[in-house]
Amino acid sequence: xxxxxxxxxxxxxxxxxxxxxxxxxxxxxxxxxxxxxxxxxxxxxxxxxxxxxxxxxxxxxxxxxxxxxxxxxxxxxxxxxxxxxxxxxxxxxxxxxxxxxxxxxxxxxxxxxxxxxxxxxxxxxxxxxxxxxxxxxxxxxxxxxxxxxxxxxxxxxxxxxxxxxxxxxxxxxxxxxxxxxxxxxx
Numbered sequence: 356x357x358x359x360x361x362x363x364x365x366x367x368x369x370x371x372x373x374x375x376x377x378x379x380x381x382x383x384x385x386x387x388x389x390x391x392x393x394x395x396x397x398x399x400x401x402x403x404x405x406x407x408x409x410x411x412x413x414x415x416x417x418x419x420x421x422x423x424x425x426x427x428x429x430x431x432x433x434x435x436x437x438x439x440x441x442x443x444x445x446x447x448x449x450x451x452x453x454x455x456x457x458x459x460x461x462x463x464x465x466x467x468x469x470x471x472x473x474x475x476x477x478x479x480x481x482x483x484x485x486x487x488x489x490x491x492x493x494x495x496x497x498x499x500x501x502x503x504x505x506x507x508x509x510x511x512x513x514x515x516x517x518x519x520x521x522x523x524x525x526x527x528x529x530x531x532x533x534x535x536x537x538x539x540x541x
Contacts, residue, residue, distance in 0.1 A: 458483065459495065459516055466524045472532060473523075479537035485516040494519035499534065502526060 464470035480497035481487035
């Protein structure tokens with residue numbers, strides 16, 4: 356609650372750990388008020404007035420969300436909406452990159468690739484979890500096992516965010532962002 360028993364207006368918000376939400380849940384929610392340190396603050400849809408959102412923003416330290424480029428899986432499945440060609444987003448659509456991906460910003464942005472795109476790919480591929488795997492792809496950038504031969508230490512260090520980012524950088528230098536399946540993120 357923001358406010359209190361002194362008669363001032365209160366605003367109820369839901370505070371959720373980003374790690375407790377899957378990627379789909381993050382992208383489906385449209386009423387996030389702010390986030391910081393891996394915590395997302397979600398406003399009640401009916402209470403998300405500009406004044407109440409401002410109160411939440413003033414009460415909590417927040418960061419700017421990273422907008423995703425391209426169509427989201429939800430928008431693609433719905434097949435509706437007007438395309439904004441300059442931004443690549445559905446008009447009026449607001450998308451947040453998972454907060455965990457943003458915690459690796461200094462590491463990811465230390466390379467000379469489009470930083471925001473790389474962050475969105477990390478958010479899409481692993482939800483910012485360096486230990487993520489699907490049995491075929493591994494780590495923060497979900498490096499596919501087909502590339503493991505390039506790095507003799509891959510199987511010992513795939514879950515190290517620094518190593519995984521280095522592997523991703525080397526792939527990016529050769530092929531751009533083509534090796535990643537999150538086509539809508541870049």
